[in-house]
Amino acid sequence: MTKRNTQQRRHTILSKVNAQGEVSVESLAVEFETSEVTIRKDLTALEKSGLLLRRYGGAVALPQEIVAKSNDKRDSLRKMAIAKAAASLIKDHNRIIIDSGRTTAAMIPELVKKQGLVVMTNAMNIANRLLSLENEPTLLMTGGTWDPHSESFQGQVAEKVLRSYDFDQLFIGADGIDVARGTTTFNELVGLSQVMAESAREVIVMVESDKVGRKIPNLELPWSQVTTLITDDNLALELCQTIESSGVTVIRASV
DSSP states (O other): HHHHHHHHHHHHHHHHHHHHEEHHHHHHHHHHHHHHHHHHHHHHHHHHOOOOOETTEEEEEHHHHHTSOOOOOHHHHHHHHHHHHHHHTOOOOOOEEOSHHHHHHHHGGGGGOSOOEEEEEEEEHHHHHHOOOOOOOOOEOOEEEEEEETTTSSSSSHEEEEEEOOEEEEOOOOOOETTEEEEEEEEEHHHHHHHHHHHHHEEEEEEGGGGGGGOOEEEEGGGGSSSSEEEESSHHHHHHHHHHHHEEEEEEEEO
C-alpha cells in the first residue's frame, strides 16, 4: 500500500475514534481489508503523534485529562513528552503512586511497557485507565472522602491507607512551582500529598514549564521532599539551575 493510502487510512481511523469513542483492531482490519498487524502499526503511529490512546484490542479517543479543557495540541504534546520522561524512570515490578491530575494521567499509556507494576491512585479516572492496560498492573485505591475540586479521594481514610504501604516512587503534578520554595496548589487540602511523599522513596513532580514561577499561596511540597522535577524544554536554563540548587534533579523533556 502506498504512503498516501496509509495516511488516508490513518486519517479515517482517527475520525472513527473521535466519532465513536473507541475502535477495535479486528473490525478495522476487516473494514480496510488489511492485516491486524498493519492496523496495530497504524494505531501505534497515531498514539505517538498524540492523537489517540492504545488499549487492549484497539484504541480509544484521547481523554479530557490528557488534552485538558482546550484543543491545544501543543499542550497535549507537552504533557505526553513529560509523561514519557517520567515513565522512563519506572522499572519493572516497581510500586508506584499516581496522584490525580491531567499531566500524571498522560503517563498511563506508557505503563503498558512495564511488567509487574503495583499502582496506587486516589483518582477514579486514572484507575479506569489502568484497568484497560494490556499488561494488567495491580491496582490499589486509597478510598477516602471525594473532593470535587481535585476530582480525587482525600482525607484521613486515604492517608491511613497510604501509610500502610511502602512505595518506590510518587508521580504528582502541581498547580504552580515556587522556584524558591517548592510545589504550590490552589487546593487547601494538601495533607494527602504530603503523606504520599512520605510513603515513597522518590518523589517525581510532573509539571509544564508555564507553571514554573506561578505565585500560589498554598505550599504543597517543599523542595526537601522532592527528588525530581520533570518539565518540558521550554523552561529557561537559569530557572533549572535555581531549582537544582535546592537539591532537585530537573529533567527537561523534548517536545
